[in-house]
Amino acid sequence: MSLTLIYDLLKASAETLYMTATSTFFAVLLGLPLGTLLFCSKAIKPHPFLYRSISALINFSRSIPFIILLVALIPLTRLLVGTSIGINAAIVPLTLGAIPFFARLADNVYQNLPSGLIETGFSMGSSTWQMIRHLLLPEAFPAMIQAITITAITLINYSAMAGTVGGGGLGDLAIRYGYQRFNPLIMIATVVILVVFVQLLQMSGDKLAKHFTHR
Amino acid sequence: MIELSGLNKTYAHTIALKNVDLFVQEGEIFGIIGKSGAGKSTLLRCINLLEKPDSGEVIIDQQSITHLNNRQLRQARHKMAMIFQHFNLLQSKTVYENIALPMRIQGMADEQIQSKIDELLPLVELEEKRHAYPAQLSGGQKQRVAIARALSCSPKILLCDEATSALDPETTESILQLLKKINLLYGLTIVLITHEMDVVKRICHQLAVMEQGEIVETMPLARVFDNDYGVARNMMYTQLSPPLPACLSASLSVKPNDKPLLRLFFKGENATVPFISQTSRDLQLDINILLANIDRFDSVTCGVLVVELKANQALLNTFVHRCEQANLNVEVLGYVTDPDL
Numbered sequence: 001m002s003l004t005l006i007y008d009l010l011k012a013s014a015e016t017l018y019m020t021a022t023s024t025f026f027a028v029l030l031g032l033p034l035g036t037l038l039f040c041s042k043a044i045k046p047h048p049f050l051y052r053s054i055s056a057l058i059n060f061s062r063s064i065p066f067i068i069l070l071v072a073l074i075p076l077t078r079l080l081v082g083t084s085i086g087i088n089a090a091i092v093p094l095t096l097g098a099i100p101f102f103a104r105l106a107d108n109v110y111q112n113l114p115s116g117l118i119e120t121g122f123s124m125g126s127s128t129w130q131m132i133r134h135l136l137l138p139e140a141f142p143a144m145i146q147a148i149t150i151t152a153i154t155l156i157n158y159s160a161m162a163g164t165v166g167g168g169g170l171g172d173l174a175i176r177y178g179y180q181r182f183n184p185l186i187m188i189a190t191v192v193i194l195v196v197f198v199q200l201l202q203m204s205g206d207k208l209a210k211h212f213t214h215r
Numbered sequence: 216m217i218e219l220s221g222l223n224k225t226y227a228h229t230i231a232l233k234n235v236d237l238f239v240q241e242g243e244i245f246g247i248i249g250k251s252g253a254g255k256s257t258l259l260r261c262i263n264l265l266e267k268p269d270s271g272e273v274i275i276d277q278q279s280i281t282h283l284n285n286r287q288l289r290q291a292r293h294k295m296a297m298i299f300q301h302f303n304l305l306q307s308k309t310v311y312e313n314i315a316l317p318m319r320i321q322g323m324a325d326e327q328i329q330s331k332i333d334e335l336l337p338l339v340e341l342e343e344k345r346h347a348y349p350a351q352l353s354g355g356q357k358q359r360v361a362i363a364r365a366l367s368c369s370p371k372i373l374l375c376d377e378a379t380s381a382l383d384p385e386t387t388e389s390i391l392q393l394l395k396k397i398n399l400l401y402g403l404t405i406v407l408i409t410h411e412m413d414v415v416k417r418i419c420h421q422l423a424v425m426e427q428g429e430i431v432e433t434m435p436l437a438r439v440f441d442n443d444y445g446v447a448r449n450m451m452y453t454q455l456s457p458p459l460p461a462c463l464s465a466s467l468s469v470k471p472n473d474k475p476l477l478r479l480f481f482k483g484e485n486a487t488v489p490f491i492s493q494t495s496r497d498l499q500l501d502i503n504i505l506l507a508n509i510d511r512f513d514s515v516t517c518g519v520l521v522v523e524l525k526a527n528q529a530l531l532n533t534f535v536h537r538c539e540q541a542n543l544n545v546e547v548l549g550y551v552t553d554p555d556l
Contacts, residue, residue, distance in 0.1 A: 116303040122265055123374075124317040125292030127285075134316060138307040214306055214348035 013193055015087045016169040019159040023091050024152045027098035035106025045128050058100040066097050066158050070165055090167035094158055098151055105147040109140045142213040149205025153198050170194055216241040216404045222271035224257055231257040233428040244398050244405045246415035249425030255408040259374050263295045293321055296365030300377035302357040304349040311345050314363045321368060335363040355386035375407035379414055391418050412450045422447060437513040440482050455510055456519040466553035473527045474551040480544035481518040490541055501525040523551055
């Protein structure tokens with residue numbers, strides 16, 4: 001393996017990590033409030049119309065195949081980043097694809113909290129916001145870390161797909177060198193790196209979640 | 216203190232509350248007993264409006280809270296604390312932070328919170344668990360934390376939702392004693408629901424029996440035996456007077472002989488008079504005590520004795536007569552046929 005190839009692999013790995021980290025960050029930043037709103041509009045301050053609207057929106061966006069979202073969002077990406085090519089451009093569809101995904105996971109995390117928790121909050125006379133801040137978020141925290149881990153791993157996968165439309169990263173490398181130039185070494189190397197990334201992410205996510213679980 | 220009038224609540228197909236009226240006086244421990252599904256849990260949750268009744272009024276401290284807006288209702292709930300069967304502590308927070316939670320929700324200052332917790336921890340005997348997490352505590356300790364949390368905002372009313380049902384008998388006793396203590400110490404009005412008569416018997420001043428969404432009886436615990444009938448009376452009596460051991464009941468016959476088996480029921484001051492020894496002496500009668508139990512119902516002591524007499528029919532009649540004169544309840548259970556007894 002030549003030095004340039006090693007350099008390419010390192011660069012692509014860094015790009016993948018960058019895309020994953022940034023889009024995970026924004027997906028959580030926007031998906032957590034959305035998921036919280038979804039849960040609260042059902043279980044804390046019931047608002048059937050709001051709940052059904054958010055739920056339908058999430059289902060709608062989750063049903064679009066990511067590869068299509070990638071292309072469909074090109075105008076928006078241009079508007080936000082100024083270009084539709086490169087890793088910064090890829091972050092836009094990655095984030096938008098992951099927001100509803102994470103929102104649904106967050107809603108699920110809340111739903112799995114003990115049923116008495118909300119009742120307890122109400123009996124203390126807490127408002128909806130206090131309920132979120134003092135009861136829901138602290139109790140959901142360890143499970144939320146695991147939901148973030150799942151989202152990040154999904155985004156590693158998606159980022160490889162984003163690579164195929166000029167996004168950069170390991171997916172891009174695998175397609176261009178491994179597939180189009182019939183270089184099995186590169187193909188295997190990218191896959192191995194991706195496996196290592198996913199393993200490491202899952203392990204550290206589990207460890208972190210365990211650290212914050214007081215059982 | 217708490218007045219419920221004409222409460223009705225219906226879920227999809229079941230009637231949870233049917234025209235329930237209830238009055239709880241300040242400083243009282245009020246027990247609501249009923250089987251599961253009787254509606255007691257719904258009733259308790261109507262007091263702090265965790266459940267909104269379909270119709271009827273909830274009046275706390277002479278103020279109707281049924282039609283308050285959200286903000287006012289939250290204020291009203293700050294004066295009513297609640298503890299639960301499964302404790303409902305936050306797993307992610309230490310004992311200290313769990314107790315602090317209602318105070319944080321009310322926006323109290325940190326120093327104020329700390330001094331309140333310093334006051335509460337010794338009361339619930341958990342000083343050394345201050346920084347422990349709920350998972351490191353036993354069931355009884357968890358309920359103590361929940362009680363401290365409930366007391367943190369100095370409520371006037373404490374609602375207990377099957378608070379001892381998940382605990383073993385010994386721990387139950389200690390939690391009940393703690394409830395009794397805080398009732399005396401703070402003059403706290405306590406409403407508790409339970410399916411265990413024992414809980415009611417141990418600490419309540421007043422009791423209500425619920426069946427199928429209705430309150431069928433309400434009375435002070437001390438007067439539970441004033442009537443010879445009634446659901447609460449029968450439940451208490453069954454508990455006071457356990458069934459006869461199988462060896463004894465198997466050898467009982469209805470055919471009279473000179474070994475009658477009787478059950479005597481004492482109540483109030485009768486229970487403290489040495490009736491048996493006096494009667495035995497006066498009538499020259501051998502009385503063999505087979506079973507005895509005594510218990511206290513608030514201020515009234517009651518007891519049950521199962522005795523075997525060595526007496527013919529005439530002597531038995533004299534004995535029964537004497538019991539009735541002394542205001543004891545007598546019941547001839549049968550005649551012992553087994554020569555070994």
